[in-house]
Amino acid sequence: MTYRERLNRTCKYYDHHCGMATTFKTEAEFLQIATAFLETAGALVVRQAYATKNGVSDLICCYRGKFLAFELKDDEGAPSPQQLHFLDSVVETEGKGLVVDHLLQISKVLANILKDFGE
Numbered sequence: 001m002t003y004r005e006r007l008n009r010t011c012k013y014y015d016h017h018c019g020m021a022t023t024f025k026t027e028a029e030f031l032q033i034a035t036a037f038l039e040t041a042g043a044l045v046v047r048q049a050y051a052t053k054n055g056v057s058d059l060i061c062c063y064r065g066k067f068l069a070f071e072l073k074d075d076e077g078a079p080s081p082q083q084l085h086f087l088d089s090v091v092e093t094e095g096k097g098l099v100v101d102h103l104l105q106i107s108k109v110l111a112n113i114l115k116d117f118g119e
Helices: 003-017 027-041 079-092 104-117
Strands: 044-048 057-063 064-072 096-100
Touching: 027 044, 027 057, 027 064, 027 104, 064 079, 064 104, 079 096, 079 104, 096 104
Parallel strands: 064 096
Antiparallel strands: 044 057, 057 064
16 A cells, blocks of 8 residues: 555545544544554654653654654644744754644645655
8 A cells, every 4th residue: 555545545534533624622632633643644653742841742753754743732722932943943954843733734744745755
């Protein structure tokens, strides 16, 4: 199965079961579902934690050799200056760092990476 096929299958599954554009009520719920989504799509999730060091993103992973950092927010959350600084640092090193509030945003990042690989 190609990465594109795996991503498409993963997106269909999660869209059917929770809605890709769903905004989650808690960051903990979003973290659990986003982690499962990324792993199912073929990403290696290396950090899935809440607060170990100020500013470090909720989800850090590698997908097709690309370093990704996602700061997950619920309906009312906003990133702190430290979190934005961390995301900027990721981008400066050629990674992708984003604040996200639904799976569709994560899905688009993965799809763009595949597009860069010509898949």
